[in-house]
Amino acid sequence: MKKQTTWQIIQRLFRIGMKFRSWFILTLIISVILSVISTYRPYLTMQIVDTDIIALGDREQMMKHIYILIALVFGESILNFFLVYFSNFISQNVIRDIRERLYEKLIYFRTAFFDRTPIGQLVTRAVGDVETISTVYTDGFLMVFGDILRIVFVLFMMFQVDVNLSYISLAILPLMVLITRFFQKRLRKAFSDERTWTSNQNSFVQERLSGMTLVQVFNRQEAEFKKFDEINITLKAALLRTVFIFSLFFPVVELISSLFIGFILFYGGYVTITAGKVIAFIQFISMLIRPLRQIADRFNNIQRGIVGAERVLGIMDEDDALPNDGKVTKDHFDGRIEFQNVHFSYDDKQEVLKGISFKVSPGETVAIVGATGAGKSTIISLITRLYDINSGKILLDDVDLKEYELYNLRSHVGVVLQDVFLFHGSIFENLTFGDGTITMEQIRKVAEEVGVHDFIESLPGGYEYVVSERGSSISLGQRQLLSFVRAYLSDPKILILDEATSSIDHESEKLIQRATEKITKNRTSIIIAHRLSTIEKADKIIVMDGGRIVEEGKHMDLLRQNGYYATLYKSQLKHEVEESEKSEDEQ
């Protein structure tokens, strides 16, 4: 990730915000009008006191000025409302824009990016960090500009009213700068501690909630609670440090403000200036102090936003989408697959596939078998181009996979994975997966064919039943059956199926078996097979070990060879017999 300077980040954020430039300009105009109005108010008060009341005693003139004053106060409140609302309006629009750009970028990143980036970190970037950027717009450019403008106007008006008093009041500027810097240094450290420990606590809670079953099964509740408490105590201390500094800062600022006001009163009595001028200066002092204090606060927030922006823009700058330079698109595939001496590694260190070659003819069902870690799942990830190979070739209908337009290629390949992921939403939504063209009738028909319709109907609400997060309210076998429907609906020419191995009851097992037969008919199918029925019926079995194909052929031929496959098969057969004896005993 390329490091960017603060200035570069500000420029980029500014450019992003420029999309809403008319709102920016409108807010700027409001800011200028507000500065003029608010600084004119003390001046008008002075006129009412000194001229209208004391010098002329002109009641009518006084009332006229008071009406103007009231109008100014109301006008100021209304403009203040628009200032806050518009700056937040801009910031929320920009944030929405950034969120969308980030998410759009993320969903096209290659799978390898997600392999190496912790999900928690991405969630923080996409949600928390993006949110902090908003402060750059709400507290940022516009507000600081407004504050500076106000200080300039106040100073200008002060000099119009009384030059000597203005020089005295100017002493506030360096004093405030010194004090704010003193507090800011301490605040920055306190803020940073606070953020570190908030983030520690968040990730701790997130991890423990995800792994709650583990915590409970191993009876770790008490120990985990102790750890949580330790983090909590440190977080509380960090938060209290921030509160302590803030609680000290504001009274000190108030004290300075009061000291200056006292001094002006004293000066007024000593040098005898008019009452109106004293009143005006009392107002000017607080008007000068407020933006000075706010600028310090705003710089804190901007700083925080820039840190967030640096992290978010960092991801947006990553160019980790899978290259999609292929031009070939097809409406129809025959379904011929060929691997030619394919080598592949996930991390450029350890080769996972070490020269794989095999052919699948259109309509064939090929089973891949082998010990765990042999590279079976890797093969199926390569067919959908989740990863690109290091060397060799994968051909589909005699055309290199990379020459196909990626999304056209994937639209012809149906995938049923071992651990099916269901999103939080209804069964219907999970089955259509956002494809608005699929109707309820179609789904019902396919579900009946796959044999999962009765199960879905047995759920409360049927197809409207809302699946909880990660789909854990539905068993593994049932989830896989739903995934069959998903794949079947798109009527793919090529089907890839990673059979679920364990925790499937006899009933689901039978349903899955039937569904597999149904769904593999008339299409090229590659199945990572764990079930004997699949293996026996397959047109070809590819036997893998340590990233290589060690045997290949039909079930009976391979058994006759009495090699690695025969050993695997026999051990599985033994296991199946034991399992069925166990279930008979239980019954």
Ligand SMILES: Nc1ncnc2c1ncn2[C@@H]1O[C@H](COP(=O)(O)OP(=O)(O)OP(=O)(O)O)[C@@H](O)[C@H]1O
């Ligand atoms: N995303 C990944 N990043 C890095 N290494 C991986 C990744 N996925 C798998 N591997 C490694 O690649 C090798 C082959 O894994 P693969 O999942 O293809 O095996 P498998 O035969 O499907 O095993 P199983 O039957 O247990 O699913 C293993 O050593 C595994 O650790």
